[in-house]
Amino acid sequence: MCGIVGYIGDREATPILVEGLKTLEYRGYDSAGVAIYNDKIDLVKTKGRLKDLVKTLGDSNMKGTMGIGHTRWATHGEPSYLNAHPHMNSDVDIALVHNGIIENYIELREELIEKGYKFVSETDTETIVHLITESEKTTDTFLDAILAAASRIDGSYALGVISHKNPDEIIAVRKESPLVIGIGEGENFIASDIPALLKHTRNVYFLEDNEIAILRKESVKLLDMDKNEVKKEIFRVTWDMDAAEKAGFNHFMLKEIHEQPRVMRDVLAQRIDETSTEIKLDQLKIDKELLKRVNKVYLVACGTASYAAEVGKELLQKVARIPAVMETASEFRYKDPIIDENTLMIVVSQSGETADTLAALRMAKKSGAYVIAAVNVVGSTMAREADDVLYLCAGPEIAVASTKAYSAQLVAMYLISIKIGRLLGKINDTEFIELRDALLKLPTQIEKILAREEEIKMLAYKHLDMKNIFYIGRGLDYAASLEGALKIKEIAYLHAESYPAGELKHGPIALIENGSVLMGILGQEYLMEKTISNIKEVKARGAEVIAIALEGNEKVKKIADDVIYVPATHWMLTTLLVNIPQQLFAYYIACGLGHDVDKPRNLAKSVTVE
Numbered sequence: 001m002c003g004i005v006g007y008i009g010d011r012e013a014t015p016i017l018v019e020g021l022k023t024l025e026y027r028g029y030d031s032a033g034v035a036i037y038n039d040k041i042d043l044v045k046t047k048g049r050l051k052d053l054v055k056t057l058g059d060s061n062m063k064g065t066m067g068i069g070h071t072r073w074a075t076h077g078e079p080s081y082l083n084a085h086p087h088m089n090s091d092v093d094i095a096l097v098h099n100g101i102i103e104n105y106i107e108l109r110e111e112l113i114e115k116g117y118k119f120v121s122e123t124d125t126e127t128i129v130h131l132i133t134e135s136e137k138t139t140d141t142f143l144d145a146i147l148a149a150a151s152r153i154d155g156s157y158a159l160g161v162i163s164h165k166n167p168d169e170i171i172a173v174r175k176e177s178p179l180v181i182g183i184g185e186g187e188n189f190i191a192s193d194i195p196a197l198l199k200h201t202r203n204v205y206f207l208e209d210n211e212i213a214i215l216r217k218e219s220v221k222l223l224d225m226d227k228n229e230v231k232k233e234i235f236r237v238t239w240d241m242d243a244a245e246k247a248g249f250n251h252f253m254l255k256e257i258h259e260q261p262r263v264m265r266d267v268l269a270q271r272i273d274e275t276s277t278e279i280k281l282d283q284l285k286i287d288k289e290l291l292k293r294v295n296k297v298y299l300v301a302c303g304t305a306s307y308a309a310e311v312g313k314e315l316l317q318k319v320a321r322i323p324a325v326m327e328t329a330s331e332f333r334y335k336d337p338i339i340d341e342n343t344l345m346i347v348v349s350q351s352g353e354t355a356d357t358l359a360a361l362r363m364a365k366k367s368g369a370y371v372i373a374a375v376n377v378v379g380s381t382m383a384r385e386a387d388d389v390l391y392l393c394a395g396p397e398i399a400v401a402s403t404k405a406y407s408a409q410l411v412a413m414y415l416i417s418i419k420i421g422r423l424l425g426k427i428n429d430t431e432f433i434e435l436r437d438a439l440l441k442l443p444t445q446i447e448k449i450l451a452r453e454e455e456i457k458m459l460a461y462k463h464l465d466m467k468n469i470f471y472i473g474r475g476l477d478y479a480a481s482l483e484g485a486l487k488i489k490e491i492a493y494l495h496a497e498s499y500p501a502g503e504l505k506h507g508p509i510a511l512i513e514n515g516s517v518l519m520g521i522l523g524q525e526y527l528m529e530k531t532i533s534n535i536k537e538v539k540a541r542g543a544e545v546i547a548i549a550l551e552g553n554e555k556v557k558k559i560a561d562d563v564i565y566v567p568a569t570h571w572m573l574t575t576l577l578v579n580i581p582q583q584l585f586a587y588y589i590a591c592g593l594g595h596d597v598d599k600p601r602n603l604a605k606s607v608t609v610e
């Protein structure tokens with residue numbers, strides 16, 4: 001949700017800010033802007049994508065060695081020039097970029113209008129810049145003015161602020177929105193995420209909630225809201241920028257789909273020894289003692305991550321025999337959930353910053369629960385605040401539509417439930433070895449599916465004129481079908497709905513008519529006959545059926561119009577394999593329809609607002 005960058009040093013700031021914003025465009029891409037200090041503050045912004053900003057900048061010849069930049073995902077006010085960031089005060093001496101949502105902005109705006117402030121945008125952000133100006137009247141320093149303004153704001157923010165009267169500093173503040181400080185030599189940076197910094201430095205500080213960073217050319221000072229100095233370790237980023245490049249693929253999404261065998265190999269090599277009867281999850285501190293007191297597990301997440309959590313829920317119940325529920329994070333905290341020290345919460349997230357999931361984590365910790373975070377982004381807020389972290393190790397995922405991170409989330413769910421099942425004595429050695437060997441085969445099996453890309457592409461092209469598509473499955477196949485339908489919605493903009501196969505005849509089957517398209521997922525052998533009956537019911541009503549089934553399933557061939565086969569595996573792991581054709585199918589439908597696959601309309605990669 002919005003990307004912010006800032007630079008202070010000896011080099012020209014504009015190209016550095018623009019390069020940084022390019023790597024953050026996944027966070028929002030409806031408008032963009034930069035403000036550069038050079039005796040006065042120059043501002044260039046534009047509606048549209050970063051390439052539009054680059055075009056506009058082309059004529060502006062902005063010079064200066066300190067500046068801030070922003071790429072926006074609109075929350076308050078449509079994408080437009082006036083609503084684009086940076087925002088400035090009426091005296092044009094303060095510029096500010098913001099990621100987050102100011103919840104009390106209407107009251108503040110009314111108060112400021114009464115005091116004579118003129119608003120030019122519909123954003124909540126503009127309130128902050130006027131509030132700082134107002135606070136300057138009663139404070140001694142620019143920092144104090146920012147702190148006074150921050151104390152009036154309810155909501156979430158990562159802010160980067162510069163002022164004409166304070167020309168040697170960028171001041172950054174964070175509350176519930178991510179912010180990373182890049183530490184260079186004679187230059188320093190702020191950014192919403194690490195890729196924006198990697199060309200310049202690998203040394204970073206992660207700002208925590210209610211912390212402030214004062215960046216000068218030669219120094220970075222970290223403070224709390226009472227201006228006490230905060231000392232923290234520099235975090236060294238080890239992964240490479242190459243991981244965030246397209247490497248010859250047409251889209252990041254396709255590249256990330258193809259990265260899955262390698263990601264699986266890396267993850268499994270770290271966690272499984274092919275001769276051992278234990279999973280290597282040393283960094284997870286959960287043990288038998290802790291599990292003895294756990295009487296309920298909440299798995300909490302949003303979107304795609306919630307479908308991985310759905311799989312985790314089923315496995316924990318089936319394999320570890322612990323009562324488990326999956327809760328959509330945005331609903332969870334308003335349900336008055338029963339949480340205490342006997343509760344285990346597992347939050348699942350690629351970014352580790354999703355606002356609703358983070359709020360659920362905090363709520364659980366407050367009530368005494370033990371929280372495990374299965375997250376991808378190293379050093380993210382969830383990773384830092386949870387009691388235990390299991391990193392997904394999928395590498396940076398750039399495409400808005402999640403693919404490799406989802407597969408890595410599934411593997412995390414497999415590993416956590418196997419680990420808990422083993423600790424509780426519910427999985428014996430023979431069962432473990434069977435699972436271990438099946439897990440180790442996953443990378444090669446994914447490669448086998450990817451080798452059928454052309455076949456899946458043709459199938460997608462055959463269905464480019466469909467208006468909607470139904471996905472059905474039972475048990476773990478239902479969880480997989482939820483993800484299949486979401487991918488179609490996100491990038492192909494088609495109405496796709498997923499139902500537990502048995503539910504169709506309780507209503508949705510009324511929608512089936514000649515030419516309706518249905519995707520049937522048949523990974524769970526023991527439920528296969530039942531799902532086949534449901535497929536027959538829709539076939540009888542004129543639907544065209546595509547099935548994703550395990551190799552060796554001859555029965556489905558006689559019923560479905562097209563079958564995509566995936567290698568057979570242990571029942572726990574089929575969810576991962578049946579999903580790979582779903583990813584390719586959605587990808588090629590979206591390409592065939594000419595959509596911007598990596599930056600789908602209305603979406604952003606990291607949803608840091610409620």
Ligand code: M6R
Nearest residue numbers: 303304305349350351354401402
């Ligand atoms: O970063 P997170 O995994 O917490 O994000 C959760 C969802 O916003 C995310 O999975 C979203 O549904 C993706 N666009 C799915 O492709």
